[in-house]
Amino acid sequence: MTMKHSVFAKLSFCGLVAAALIVGAAPAAFAASDVVKEYDKDADNTLDLAEVKAAASAEFDKLNKDSDDTLDRAETKGVVKGKDFKAADPDKDGTLTKAEYLTIAESLFKKADVDNDGTLEAKEFHSKAGRALKKLID
Numbered sequence: 001m002t003m004k005h006s007v008f009a010k011l012s013f014c015g016l017v018a019a020a021l022i023v024g025a026a027p028a029a030f031a032a033s034d035v036v037k038e039y040d041k042d043a044d045n046t047l048d049l050a051e052v053k054a055a056a057s058a059e060f061d062k063l064n065k066d067s068d069d070t071l072d073r074a075e076t077k078g079v080v081k082g083k084d085f086k087a088a089d090p091d092k093d094g095t096l097t098k099a100e101y102l103t104i105a106e107s108l109f110k111k112a113d114v115d116n117d118g119t120l121e122a123k124e125f126h127s128k129a130g131r132a133l134k135k136l137i138d
Helices: 002-039 049-063 082-087 098-112 122-126 128-137
Strands: 070-072 095-097
Touching: 002 049, 002 122, 002 128, 049 098, 049 128, 095 098, 098 128, 122 128
Parallel strands: none
Antiparallel strands: 070 095
């Protein structure tokens, strides 16, 4: 009887682990669709470049804590990777203007748009570029 109980306990434990993994994975899937829903102004269940740029522009404004019309590395920490920041800062002044920030958004949009249809569906936010773009706009 102890052996049956032990097998049942192990199976129950495996079921709990599997459930935790499924629940743990769910927020990532919902997060992508939530991003699309939040910024999809024309209600077509996708984001086009104009919608992404509008969201990126608003995020730039939120990140610009000192209201100096530029973002420095501290203001973009966790949002823009160092190499992306450096690439988007052609004048090498250590800050990003809104236009430079939007250039990053456009570049990531194009990389995430794997089917080249000019729009991003929720599933396209699961790519490396899509996840980086999500950080930039959300």
